Amino acid sequence: MSGIKVGVLGSQGKVGQAIVTAVENADDLTYTVGVDKGDSLEFFSDTDTRVVVDFTHPDVVMDNLKYLIANGIHAVVGTTGFTEERLETVRGWLAENPTVGVLIAPNFAIGAVLSMRFAAQAAKYYDSVEVVELHHPQKADAPSGTAYRTAELIGRARAEAGVGPSPDATTEELDGARGAVVDGVRVHSVRLAGLVAHQEVLLGTTGETLTIRHDSLDRSSFAPGVLLGVRKIGDRPGLTVGLEELMDL
Numbered sequence: 001m002s003g004i005k006v007g008v009l010g011s012q013g014k015v016g017q018a019i020v021t022a023v024e025n026a027d028d029l030t031y032t033v034g035v036d037k038g039d040s041l042e043f044f045s046d047t048d049t050r051v052v053v054d055f056t057h058p059d060v061v062m063d064n065l066k067y068l069i070a071n072g073i074h075a076v077v078g079t080t081g082f083t084e085e086r087l088e089t090v091r092g093w094l095a096e097n098p099t100v101g102v103l104i105a106p107n108f109a110i111g112a113v114l115s116m117r118f119a120a121q122a123a124k125y126y127d128s129v130e131v132v133e134l135h136h137p138q139k140a141d142a143p144s145g146t147a148y149r150t151a152e153l154i155g156r157a158r159a160e161a162g163v164g165p166s167p168d169a170t171t172e173e174l175d176g177a178r179g180a181v182v183d184g185v186r187v188h189s190v191r192l193a194g195l196v197a198h199q200e201v202l203l204g205t206t207g208e209t210l211t212i213r214h215d216s217l218d219r220s221s222f223a224p225g226v227l228l229g230v231r232k233i234g235d236r237p238g239l240t241v242g243l244e245e246l247m248d249l
């Protein structure tokens with residue numbers, strides 16, 4: 001056995017299973033152990049695991065990270081639910097363990113990262129922008145982490161360019177009909193059997209619209225981005241947020 005020793009948290013889950021397969025198939029990585037609900041995190045220390053990939057649940061990911069950082073294990077995290085407050089807590093733990101690297105990304109699919117970048121670039125040229133995310137019905141969080149991040153990037157780009165709010169004459173509304181608002185951007189969440197992970201950013205101005213759509217058709221779409229993170233995180237102490245930081249964009 002040779003290469004970076006990699007373990008997976010949430011190894012029995014939908015994404016975790018795809019990551020285990022990808023790690024096992026990579027010549028330069030060695031799969032050590034999978035940990036799922038009820039298993040001990042000490043399996044990672046016992047197997048001298050160097051990098052752990054976490055695809056679990058927003059309710060448990062902070063406890064996982066606390067253990068990994070305290071034990072000098074690098075982490076690549078796809079689990080959602082990272083508010084600015086949570087990120088600050090992680091930064092605090094990392095300050096006490098300065099050799100450890102943590103990568104947290106709302107979406108590891110290359111196309112999703114690109115579509116977020118394209119949406120931010122386009123945002124200032126259009127009067128209106130709204131985000132629609134569509135996912136499988138087992139998903140716990142709404143809006144998706146990706147949609148939340150996309151709206152933040154769009155909101156920031158529009159604020160920097162001095163663009164006002166999207167026009168909207170709605171005065172009467174059934175609760176939720178116009179979606180949630182993130183940094184001034186409307187975000188709509190669809191949950192539908194048969195879907196995996198999809199997002200459309202709709203932009204409109206006089207006489208034209210632009211739609212930026214990304215589809216993850218299979219959970220293997222997250223694996224190349226995760227493996228990129230696994231290979232790089234050991235050389236990036238501290239907190240990295242977003243896969244784009246590791247891509248030559």
Ligand SMILES: NC(=O)C1=CN([C@@H]2O[C@H](COP(=O)(O)OP(=O)(O)OC[C@H]3O[C@@H](n4cnc5c(N)ncnc54)[C@H](OP(=O)(O)O)[C@@H]3O)[C@@H](O)[C@H]2O)C=CC1
Nearest residue numbers: 010012013014015036037055056060078079080106107108
């Ligand atoms: N960043 C990205 O690119 C992506 C992020 N995600 C995010 O990843 C997370 C997982 O998604 P998904 O795989 O679909 O979810 P699943 O529910 O299919 O998988 C999660 C797995 O983690 C297990 N688990 C729960 N608690 C613990 C714990 N304390 N320790 C170890 N394992 C635990 C679950 O067990 P049990 O089922 O028994 O509760 C389950 O097997 C979500 O937050 C999702 O939004 C998903 C896709 C891509």
Ligand SMILES: O=C(O)C1=N[C@H](C(=O)O)C[C@H](O)C1
Nearest residue numbers: 080106107139144145146197
């Ligand atoms: O739960 C999912 O499935 C996904 N979660 C992430 C998110 O919330 O953005 C990434 C992707 O959309 C799939």
